[in-house]
Amino acid sequence: MELLDHFALGFSVALTFQNLAYCVLGVALGTLIGVLPGVGPSVTISMLLPFTFGLAPVSALIMLSGIYYGAQYGGSTTAILVNLPGEASAAITCLDGYQMARQGRGGKALATAAISSFIAGCIGTLLIVLLGKPLSSWAFEFGAPDYFSLMVMGLVSASVLAHGDMLKALAMVVIGLFIGLVGTDVNSGFERFTFDLPELADGVGFTVLAVGIFAVSEVAINLEQNETRSVFKASIAGLLPSLADLRTILLPALRGTAIGAFFGLLPGTGPSISAFSAYMLEKKLARDPSRFGQGAIEGVAAPEAANNAAAQTQFIPTLTLGIPGNATMALILGALVMNGIQPGPTVMTRNPEMFWGVVASMFIGNALLVALNLPLVGIWVRLLSVPYRWLFPSIIMFCALGNYSVNSSAIDVYLCAGIGVLGYVLAKLECPPAPLVLGYVLGPMMEENLRRALLLAQGDFTVFFTSPISLGFLMASLLLLVSMVLPTIRRKKAQVESEEAGAT
Amino acid sequence: MRIASRILAGLAVSVLASVAQAQQYPEKAIRMIVPFPPGGGTDVVSRIVAAKLGELTGWTVVAENKPGSGGSVGLGLAAKAKADGYTIVMAQNANLVINPILGKANYDPIADFQPIVLTASAPQVLVVSKTSPIKSIKDLLTAAKAKPNAIKFATPGVGTSSHLAGELLQQRAEVKFMHVPYKGTSQAIPDLMGGRVDVYVASVPSAMAHIQEGTMRPLAVFADRRSSDLPDVPTLEELGIKDSAAVTWWGMAAPAGTPDAIVKRLSTEINRVLQLPDTKEKLKMAGAEAIGGTVQEFSALIKSDVPKWTAVIKGANVKSDD
Known part of the structure; x- marks a missing residue:
């Protein structure tokens, strides 16, 4: 019952008027900057x-x-409404969220994102409480070969993104790899x-890539069309998901949470990769994968849950290891x-009121x-009825502003x-666009870890099979590959056989 | 006679003008370029100095973050800025001295900058994991001598202060480690703890938590004297390794050609800021020690650092672009 005491202590700290006020201020600010593209938590936190x-x-x-x-909550709003990822980790939410909005289901998509994030946030926080200490040292077990094999699994499963x-x-994927280089x-x-530009020495920023490839190009495409958005304006009714919708999103949200919680524990990975992985898993599991990219509600629920769970569990290595x-x-x-x-x-033992107070504040x-986001859904959706001639210039302005704010660099805006x-x-x-972004994210990490693994093993390739974690990931990749190739082979074979049968 | 008096008059006017210029200075806001993103060590040190300088003198000092390429972007901007005393930059040895040697900057540390004052410094410490069989620098060097390239030395990147400190140790002690570069510290520290790499060179504040918890064991500091945070840890110098100091320093500089009177004024005022107990305390919390001193002292430090690190980098065969 030590745990209850901890919770009592935590809530007694978090529920003081002052701390409650800072919590409200923090999440409200977070939602706001999440909505603004490019202006991310790191810029805001450093200013504050x-x-x-x-x-x-x-x-x-x-x-x-x-x-x-x-x-992480706010980042999905503009991703869903105008294909503009407010946060890097919301890029994947664009795929199905924006399609839902185009079909007049924007409100539902926003509510789905908020509810999935809530589920993931609560479970993620619970994980900090229950597993914070045992899980923290787990990151030490992960070496370069293990990271590499994990990335291999990521790229193999990426083929389902197509x-x-x-x-x-x-x-x-290859173009993405090149941009990542x-x-x-x-x-x-x-x-x-x-090209001798010092501004490029740190690489192409994720915000630059995601905003360019999703938002800017979307504006350009829309400029070709006439100002009629019947599908868009059709219905903003049915803002909240029905009970049936809730049932559909529950499992994907839980799976997304599990994936996010896993990646959050590993230093260097985090919300973006979690969102990708969760999306790919859902598409793989779906009975009809072709719905993905066309406004599948699971395609919003899973990645949103994943990026939020990762955001929570990232506190574990930070607080308990100082990493x-x-x-x-x-x-x-x-x-x-x-x-x-x-x-x-x-x-946890030296500063219990701090640790448990912060954990309680997360709940x-x-x-x-x-409570903040669900009522806002109605307001956000109205954004869609803003005429294009006002909406587009504002989107482009926010894109430029957000990109400039990350590094105060004009090159980023041109890029x-x-x-x-x-x-x-x-x-x-x-x-x-999704495989490109994935190649960009995974490619450089894969290269870095492959080279480090070989450097440490002095060129011995067997290191990928002798590490049990790495071996596990490689086996899983192989199974995944077989499960994808087999049905195609069977189909082809059947086709050939029926053709032969037809010929005779 | 007439000509001579004219020249004299002209000289007098120009001297007076320059004095007047220094007295009126500053007539507008001073821009302090911070070559790193908000929130990092350099940013915190810069903002503490900028805020205190403003409080003490009533001037408006605006810290402006211009990150990129390990500080080369911000310093490049400062080198090209108008030398009127309204642009200053918080330089660090890594970007002012090291980056040009590595061919990663388009400025010259001596020709393009006017030093103002050495602001602060932070020592670096060599650490191993608590489970490591290496208990002392002697153990480390014995193991490295017995089998060259066997000790795995992790760094947060090629050409970082941490990497160069390690290279300096290898050259002074005549041993060879295997260099394992990482992208920052987030994966390097777990690998050190997990025993996949053997040694790491960290700034004292970043390693303090691990040292206090006992998860990392400090073996020696790269400094002329012991760190006040780690009074029990010897310096490499004490252990018989000569000329092995490798501190991280921050110093205020201006574009070359900034009027002397203004440079002197800035130096005096920043030195006053660094004397304040509150500044010292704040810098200490950020992991840096307030230093201060004359323009000449800072200039001499830069002039001695350039050949020192050029030799280390050449000897280590650290690759550079040109």
């Missing part, structure tokens, strides 16, 4: 960091973490494809250290986010415009 020095550490952390997971032309999907090579320190999984977590860690708290395995924060043109051309050629 100086103001938190005067606060009690627990209040500061409650607010900062509220901003972080709040942004609907229609397999060749085009593969080509997109831009920047400084980790092993040698050489710059690749940077930040990404840039935003590094900022939160910095805030802790500057407030005199040393994160580490004993943080409250997740509930607040649903985003260029990628928008690429996105437009690809859309005209009917090439799917």
